[in-house]
Amino acid sequence: MSNKIKNLTLKIWRQLGPTTKGSFETYKVAEISDEASFLEMLDYLNERLISEGKTAIVFDHDCREGICGTCSLMINGQAHGPQQGGATCQLHMRKFSDGDNIVIEPFRAAAFPIVRDLMVDRSKFDRIIESGGFITAPTGGAPDGNLIAIPKPVSDAAMDSAQCIGCGACVAACPNGAASLFTAAKVAHLNRLPQGQPERFKRVESMVETMDLYFGSCTNHGECQGACPKEISVDVIALLNKDYRKAKFASRKDLAR
Amino acid sequence: MTQATSSHRSPVTGTAVASKRRRLFLLDLYSTAVGKKYVMAITGIALMGFVLTHMIGNLKMYLGASELNHYARFLEELFYPIAPHGVALWILRGGLLAMLVLHLHAAYSLTVLNRRARPVKYQSARDFQIATFASRTMRWSGMIALAFITWHLLDLTFGVVNENVGAKDAEGLKDVYGNVVFSLQRVPVAIFYVIANVLLGIHLFHGAWSIFQSLGWNNPRFNKLRRSFATAFAAIIVIGNVSFPVAVLAGVVGN
Ligand code: HEM
Ligand code: SF4
Numbered sequence: 001m002s003n004k005i006k007n008l009t010l011k012i013w014r015q016l017g018p019t020t021k022g023s024f025e026t027y028k029v030a031e032i033s034d035e036a037s038f039l040e041m042l043d044y045l046n047e048r049l050i051s052e053g054k055t056a057i058v059f060d061h062d063c064r065e066g067i068c069g070t071c072s073l074m075i076n077g078q079a080h081g082p083q084q085g086g087a088t089c090q091l092h093m094r095k096f097s098d099g100d101n102i103v104i105e106p107f108r109a110a111a112f113p114i115v116r117d118l119m120v121d122r123s124k125f126d127r128i129i130e131s132g133g134f135i136t137a138p139t140g141g142a143p144d145g146n147l148i149a150i151p152k153p154v155s156d157a158a159m160d161s162a163q164c165i166g167c168g169a170c171v172a173a174c175p176n177g178a179a180s181l182f183t184a185a186k187v188a189h190l191n192r193l194p195q196g197q198p199e200r201f202k203r204v205e206s207m208v209e210t211m212d213l214y215f216g217s218c219t220n221h222g223e224c225q226g227a228c229p230k231e232i233s234v235d236v237i238a239l240l241n242k243d244y245r246k247a248k249f250a251s252r253k254d255l256a257r
Numbered sequence: 258m259t260q261a262t263s264s265h266r267s268p269v270t271g272t273a274v275a276s277k278r279r280r281l282f283l284l285d286l287y288s289t290a291v292g293k294k295y296v297m298a299i300t301g302i303a304l305m306g307f308v309l310t311h312m313i314g315n316l317k318m319y320l321g322a323s324e325l326n327h328y329a330r331f332l333e334e335l336f337y338p339i340a341p342h343g344v345a346l347w348i349l350r351g352g353l354l355a356m357l358v359l360h361l362h363a364a365y366s367l368t369v370l371n372r373r374a375r376p377v378k379y380q381s382a383r384d385f386q387i388a389t390f391a392s393r394t395m396r397w398s399g400m401i402a403l404a405f406i407t408w409h410l411l412d413l414t415f416g417v418v419n420e421n422v423g424a425k426d427a428e429g430l431k432d433v434y435g436n437v438v439f440s441l442q443r444v445p446v447a448i449f450y451v452i453a454n455v456l457l458g459i460h461l462f463h464g465a466w467s468i469f470q471s472l473g474w475n476n477p478r479f480n481k482l483r484r485s486f487a488t489a490f491a492a493i494i495v496i497g498n499v500s501f502p503v504a505v506l507a508g509v510v511g512n
């Protein structure tokens with residue numbers, strides 16, 4: 001049996017476009033099932049707004065199962081809301097109680113300009129990936145499975161970092177607006193695997209330097225780890241820093257030749 | 258990665274790499290935020306080393322005036338006769354000042370970068386999960402530490418605000434002990450001293466943990482110890498340093 005959550009007051013950020021001034025608007029939700037997801041609650045509110053002839057609240061969403069990284073939102077001051085290890089689409093209304101006030105804001109960072117209302121443009125992450133988040137390999141016929149032997153702990157560690165869905169919660173949660181957790185997760189994923197070794201140092205150098213163009217710097221608050229829907233550990237940031245140092249040494253050797 | 262892609266295609270002469278702008282390794286490293294954090298961490302370690310040695314040296318005041326004054330004399334005579342009187346000490350001071358300047362420059366430029374990374378603040382209250390009071394107040398704790406360092410030098414090194422500086426003890430040595438007692442007997446000075454050291458402890462509570470991440474020192478075998486190290490280091494500095502004004506005001510240290 002599902003229960004109803006009653007009398008919610010939502011304060012939602014409304015903003016027409018990237019350069020216009022936005023503000024909070026207050027909405028009431030009289031009743032919602034505790035089995036509804038947070039985004040379904042917003043859908044429900046939007047349908048009501050549309051039927052009242054008002055404009056719907058724009059927010060990002062796609063898979064609604066925590067795998068695509070499209071959903072976002074700062075909910076009561078936390079990226080992806082009051083839960084650990086889940087994206088906003090995986091947040092359920094049972095986390096809230098009758099009469100709660102819920103404040104919903106877009107992710108804020110210079111690199112994530114607001115498109116409209118709660119939707120932000122996270123394409124600067126693509127710039128980081130384009131600069132090195134891949135391997136260069138001939139893509140002929142499919143190679144045999146297990147052609148390259150990878151020790152289990154190594155593949156496990158690489159897969160832990162590969163879990164990053166590129167949602168940007170780490171940037172949103174970081175008091176410095178740094179993208180270290182995202183970049184480090186992507187670097188660690190490939191730099192831990194044999195396939196990533198040939199470009200290991202070029203990768204970390206380009207990705208760190210691209211990240212520098214748009215984002216803040218890490219002061220090791222650790223807030224990103226707390227917000228990450230995939231619970232990626234700040235350990236990957238230490239790996240990023242180490243590989244970056246090695247990359248700088250290595251390219252000095254290259255230049256001296 | 259354009260470089261990696263092109264070196265993949267070009268002959269193995271490595272020409273793609275050579276086209277890169279040449280810069281001194283350290284300048285090259287310092288040009289990025291990650292590199293600045295390396296500088297911050299290394300200078301932070303140097304400052305930590307100084308703060309610890311300074312505190313331990315000052316414990317000599319519990320052994321009496323003569324002990325502390327001889328210790329001060331020893332510092333001035335460091336490496337004598339290889340180095341002339343006071344020279345080694347001034348070299349150390351110069352190095353320390355350089356560390357502080359670099360630490361500050363990195364802190365300042367990263368703070369500017371971070372402000373720019375979020376020009377529009379969150380309009381509602383944040384609910385921090387992991388960030389600590391210490392990690393969020395590094396700039397403030399650091400700046401108060403800086404103000405304290407300035408006062409401290411004017412007080413006990415240059416004697417601008419300490420009438421006792423310049424006096425000699427019974428053995429004809431600089432009366433460092435008397436200077437400390439004179440300074441810390443002034444209650445407002447003692448209070449400032451305590452506040453500044455507590456804030457330094459808060460700075461180190463985060464800083465001494467943060468260095469490991471910044472330097473890429475991460476190893477599952479010792480990761481758990483990093484927090485304990487930082488807590489212990491900060492506690493030792495605070496307890497040691499705060500004991501001095503307390504001892505002076507309580508009359509344990511005094512003429
Ligand atoms: C004089 C004024 C000072 C200012 C304005 C200042 C400021 C800062 C700032 C903003 C950080 C960055 C926080 C981070 O990235 O983790 C930092 C880190 C640090 N500070 Fe200071 N600080 C000062 C003095 C000191 C002193 C006197 C010490 C040592 C006794 C010290 C030790 C450290 C350490 C160990 C770190 C961590 C470095 C890292 O994580 O890379 N600082 N400081
Ligand atoms: S590291 Fe975590 S929080 Fe950051 S983009 Fe990836 S999944 Fe999102």
Ligand code: FES
Nearest residue numbers: 064068069071089
């Ligand atoms: S909508 Fe795909 S992760 Fe949330």
